[in-house]
Amino acid sequence: MxxxxxxxxxxxxxxxxxxxxxxxxxxxxxxxxxxxxxxxxxxxxxxxxxxxxxxxGLIDCHDHLASMGYGLADKWGLTEPLSQRHLRIASVLKQTLETGYTTVRDGGGLDAGFRMAVDEGLVPGPNLQVVLDIITPTGGIGDHASPSGYHHPAPPNPSLPNSVADGPTAARAKVREMILGGADAIKTGTTGGASSRPGLGPKDLHMGRDELEAIVDEAHAHRKRVMCHALGGPGLRMAVEVGVDSIEHGTHLDEDPDILPLMVENDVFYIPTFSVYIYHRAQGTPHGRARSEELLEHHVKSLQMAMEAGVKIVTGTDAGGWVHGNNAQEISCLVGAGMSPMEAIISATGRAAKCLGLDDRIGxxxxxxxxxxxxxxxxxxxxxxxxxxxxxxxxxxxxxxxxxxxx
Ligand SMILES: [Zn+2]
CATH class of the missing domain: 2.30.40.10 (Urease, subunit C, domain 1)
Known part of the structure; x- marks a missing residue:
């Protein structure tokens, strides 16, 4: 003892x-x-x-531990040998644990082998939940295609299934494929974002309601939670209505305030991920910078309105593609946007554990x-x-x- x-x-x-x-x-x-x-x-x-x-031990509900950049070559795994990339990820896992993070949910890009390696004690790291990759239709936020629509001919990592699925039947099958590959939760997205391709902005819907319903239904049948990337507009509303378990980003919730009581009623967590937009604003593509600049005021207002409405807010940095080892930056961001330090710490501990369905063991x-x-x-x-x-x-x-x- x-x-x-x-x-x-x-x-x-x-x-x-x-x-x-x-x-x-x-x-x-x-x-x-x-x-x-x-x-x-x-x-x-x-x-x-x-x-x-x-x-x-602190908890980050949305990071990308395998992500080292936003370029196409990076997404396709072409910038270094896979072995070197995996060892780099192992060093990120160690670094993340040593900064006080004992649990991280990865929002895409990390295969289940990392969770298994940590559990086995092969490498030091936080306890992990993985989603493998983001299920979306062709051209969606999870489609890692070139600007001309070209898809990489072979998956960069055979442990990460291709995440594109069109139509409810394919979407349902894709959920099963992710679970078969070891996913602990399912990730999807209904809108563009700051870093998505030109023409797919934060309020642009890119998924059918029938596709999202199939994803959520199938995930829940397997008792897996659904993280949904949704910034604003009709895709954000649809995600809450269909019943995803967490809204990732939710930057424009302020424009649809009647969604907030529905989030409370349906037990939908809000993961604002302020951290990633700091980097998109400073270092992103020209359109990524413009989008992140535009959303800032809405984002802060969205957080304040969500707090007021009693929505469960938890921390997630989403910052992996830009920086590793500063997951606690998100706690500072929440305080900067108006949350008390105690509430922000609960968002990174007790409430975050609830978001991951692990509150009987951690948090x-x-x-x-x-x-x-x-x-x-x-x-x-x-x-x-x-x-x-x-x-x-x-x-x-x-x-x-x-x-x-x-x-
Ligand atoms: Zn993300």
């Missing part, structure tokens, strides 16, 4: 305790004491956490949960930016195993 004493505890569910002791037994949290430290079992190893703040520091814990040498409630790039992280434990110890 390990007893971590004298910590300020932010428990991931809104609780704040100034002098807590947390006891870990094997892979799980055995006891959390917030009143006195006199209950330490004999023989337990004691870690003095004086001056430290403990949080649950909170409480008895019986998996021992995913971090210690930081700051009080993030005073300044959440101290979490960025793992700057304040001094200790990381995943499933009871210490993976970073700089105490």
């Amino acid at each position: 390990i007893a971590i004493t004298n910590v300020r505890l932010i428990d991931g569910k809104g609780g704040l305790f100034e002098d807590a002791t947390v006891i870990v037994d094997g892979a799980d949290i055995y006891d959390v004491s917030t009143t006195d430290a006199g209950q330490i079992p004999a023989g337990a190893q004691i870690i003095d956490g004086n001056g430290m703040t403990m949080l649950p 909170a520091v409480e008895t019986g949960k998996s021992a995913n814990l971090i210690l930081v040498d700051s009080n993030p409630l005073d300044d959440v930016t101290t979490l960025e790039e793992g700057r304040s992280v001094r200790f990381v434990m995943k499933g009871g195993e210490t993976v970073v110890d700089m105490l």
Whole structure:
């Protein structure tokens, strides 16, 4: 057993305790004491956490850990040998874990082998959920075609099925193919975005309602959640109405405020992904920059209206194609857009666990949960930016195993 004493505890569910002791037994949290430290079992190893703040291991509900750029050659896997790419991804996994992220849901591009390798202990990394790739019709956000409509003749990675499906029957079959390939959740998209091709903008619908209904129905039949990339316009409304489980981006929710109560009623999570647009604005294509500039005001307003309406908001960076290792930037973004630091931390812990359907095991520091814990040498409630790039992280434990110890 390990007893971590004298910590300020932010428990991931809104609780704040100034002098807590947390006891870990094997892979799980055995006891959390917030009143006195006199209950330490004999023989337990004691870690003095004086001056430290403990949080649950952080969770990113939307990243792209295998993504290293937005160019076509990158999407087709032509910029380096596959082996080198896979080792690069392994280093990203390690880096992400060491910055305090013990769970990440990948929004496309990462094959199931990475999850299996982490679970087997071959490489250090966060616990992963993968979707493999984004199911959309021809020309949609998941169609990695050239500007002339040319498709790469062979898949760059045989572990990632081609994600294009036209018509409800093909869309349904594609969901089955992703699940067969090891997908933990299903990803689709109903609109363009900042980085999508010219002519497919943030409010342009590119999928039929019958196709989306087939995807959601089939995914739910397999008890898989559906992440849906949707920025605004009719595709955003359709996604909420059909019953996806999370809206990714939702930059123009402010223009359709009557969707918000429906999101609350249907239990649809909102993952705004502010981080990625910082990079699209600064480094994107000319049309990507213009789109990201245009949506900024709507995006902030959308978050504030969603908070007001009681929509469940969780963190996801979506920033993999631009940067790795700064998943906590999204926590800062939420605070910058008007969320309190405590709420933003819940969005990256307890509520994020609910979004992934893992709240029975992770997302909170409480008895019986998996021992995913971090210690930081700051009080993030005073300044959440101290979490960025793992700057304040001094200790990381995943499933009871210490993976970073700089105490
Ligand atoms: Zn994404």
